[in-house]
Every structure is written in C-alpha cells, then in structure tokens.
Amino acid sequence: DTAVSQTPKYLVTQMGNDKSIKCEQNLGHDTMYWYKQDSKKFLKIMFSYNNKELIINETVPNRFSPKSPDKAHLNLHINSLELGDSAVYFCASHNPGTGWNFGQGTRLTVV
Amino acid sequence: KQEVTQIPAALSVPEGENLVLNCSFTDSAIYNLQWFRQDPGKGLTSLLLIQSSQREQTSGRLNASLDKSSGRSTLYIAASQPGDSATYLCAVTNDYKLSFGAGTTVTVRA
Numbered sequence: 346d347t348a349v350s351q352t353p354k355y356l357v358t359q360m361g362n363d364k365s366i367k368c369e370q371n372l373g374h375d376t377m378y379w380y381k382q383d384s385k386k387f388l389k390i391m392f393s394y395n396n397k398e399l400i401i402n403e404t405v406p407n408r409f410s411p412k413s414p415d416k417a418h419l420n421l422h423i424n425s426l427e428l429g430d431s432a433v434y435f436c437a438s439h440n441p442g443t444g445w446n447f448g449q450g451t452r453l454t455v456v
Numbered sequence: 457k458q459e460v461t462q463i464p465a466a467l468s469v470p471e472g473e474n475l476v477l478n479c480s481f482t483d484s485a486i487y488n489l490q491w492f493r494q495d496p497g498k499g500l501t502s503l504l505l506i507q508s509s510q511r512e513q514t515s516g517r518l519n520a521s522l523d524k525s526s527g528r529s530t531l532y533i534a535a536s537q538p539g540d541s542a543t544y545l546c547a548v549t550n551d552y553k554l555s556f557g558a559g560t561t562v563t564v565r566a
Contacts, residue, residue, distance in 0.1 A: 376552065386494075386543065388556040400552060435499065437554070444490050444505035445547070445554055449498070 351448035368436030462557035475533040479546030
C-alpha cells in the first residue's frame with residue numbers, strides 16, 4: 346500500500362491551460378504539504394494544510410490553489426499555466442513521531 | 457529563516473569505501489532532522505529520522521549523527537556499493553516546515 350500517492354505521475358500541457366494534481370495519504374497524518382523541485386533539483390515548500398486548514402502559504406503565485414476536502418487529501422490546482430511552472434511537484438505528509446513521507450512526484454511540463 | 461547546507465555537492469568513490477556526507481543548518485531550534493535518498497527521476501525515500509532529543513540513528517550500513525547545538529548532522533554509509541549511487545538530501549523541521557539542503561550526489565564506482 347502506497348503511503349502517499351499522487352496522480353498523475355507525468356503531465357504535459359500547453360501554456361494557458363488549467364490542470365490539477367491529486368494527492369492522497371493513508372497514514373492518518375494531520376498535516377499535508379506541496380513541495381516544488383525546480384530544474385536545479387532544489388525542493389521548496391509551497392503550501393501546508395493541517396486537518397483541512399491552510400497553515401503555510403509561501404510566496405506562490407495565486408494561480409496555484411490548494412484544496413483539502415478532508416485530511417487525507419490535498420489537491421493542487423494550477424490556472425493559466427506558464428513555462429516557468431515546469432517542475433516536479435511533490436506531495437508530502439508529516440507526523441511528529443514518524444517524520445515525513447513523500448509521494449513519487451508529478452513531473453509537469455508546460456509547452 | 458532556516459538555511460540548510462550540504463557539503464560536498466558531489467562525491468565519487470570506489471566501491472567498498474566509506475562515505476561521509478555533511479549537513480549544517482542555521483537555526484538550531486529544530487523538531488527533527490531527516491535524511492532522504494533520491495534516485496534520478498524518482499521520488500524521495502526516507503533513510504533515517506533523528507528527533508531533536510536524539511544524537512544518532514542507525515539502520516544497516518547507515519548511521520546518522522545530530523549535534524543540534526552546533527547545527528550539524530553527518531550521514532555515514534559503510535562499505536559503499538554501486539547501488540548507493542544517488543542524491544542524498546538532508547532536511548530539518550521547524551515550525552511545521554521541512555527545509556532541504558541542495559543535496560550531495562554520490563557515485564560509487566564498481
């Protein structure tokens with residue numbers, strides 16, 4: 346059973362389109378996150394939700410909107426995609442006792 | 457703002473040699489520190505988690521130490537194998553956030 350799963354794994358789309366990435370965790374963790382890994386492989390936090398409430402919102406364009414229907418799901422919707430949005434997006438969940446678990450990543454390519 | 461630095465950025469060793477990967481962080485008020493492995497084009501695999509109250513963790517050939525007061529952690533990999541080739545990432549938790557270093561890319565030559 347995959348602890349943190351995200352779909353799709355690959356996403357190729359044209360500039361200006363709107364797309365969503367879904368994430369689900371079956372670990373019972375209260376806190377979920379979205380991270381972005383850029384072309385230089387550096388991982389940077391975007392958003393965090395704790396039990397469906399937004400607790401961290403880093404400096405991210407408002408074209409990016411996270412949505413958490415329940416504490417096991419955190420989806421990422423991106424409007425008006427731009428070339429610079431191309432990256433790998435990782436979903437993660439956290440429990441203070443057991444640490445962090447990451448999904449396998451979604452490689453987004455905007456053409 | 458937490459800054460995490462990993463040295464060296466890249467490392468190439470012959471098979472069988474021990475590996476030493478260093479990580480430093482600027483804000484010592486961390487909750488925990490976690491080492492991850494990332495293979496090319498893949499996700500992150502957790503290797504070791506060290507809580508702030510602990511000084512080290514071991515798993516098989518891997519041993520990680522934590523000196524919170526000096527803001528340092530070291531990951532030791534004993535008797536390296538070609539399968540250990542990957543990027544190793546150090547990350548610390550403060551204020552609900554996980555901050556990553558840029559990683560050390562390891563190549564183990566057969």
